[in-house]
Amino acid sequence: MIYQVKAKFNFDKARExxxxxxxxxxxxxxxxxxxxxxxxxRATIDERGKINWTEMCFCATPLQHERATVYDTYFTEIKTEPISDHKAIEGMSFMEKLSAF
Incomplete structure (x- = not known):
């Protein structure tokens, strides 16, 4: 299943x-x-500072393994919504923002 994900990033851990x-x-x-x-x-950062991306996941609970191993270390307020296909999300490139740290 493909999900659209929105989350708040802990920029104190951006370099790591x-x-x-x-x-x-x-x-x-x-x-x-x-x-x-x-x-x-694919992730972007919007005008409110939220990170938005799409992700394919086959866990019974959306992003269960991804959260346990990576995302919960760096993100909070993670929200997922099932979507039919990956789509471009407006905003600044999250990777570009991260590379500046």
Whole structure:
């Protein structure tokens, strides 16, 4: 299933998260590491500072494994909504923002 995700990011951990996203640490995580990295590359930050992305997940509870292993360390207020397909979400590139830290 594909979800649209909205969350608040802890920018105090921006440097650590960006490093793990770009050095292969998260991508090596199985089974969902590659999808987490792809999702963060699609992610945008809106005018209120919320991070928005789409993600494919097959957990019975949306993003259950992803949250337990990665997302709950860096994000709060995570909300998911099922959607039919990935879509572009307006806003500034989240990865670009992270790279500035």
């Amino acid at each position: 998260f960006y490093q793990k996203l770009t050095d292969g640490t998260i991508e090596k995580q199985r089974p969902d590491g590659p999808e987490i990295v792809s999702s963060m590359k």
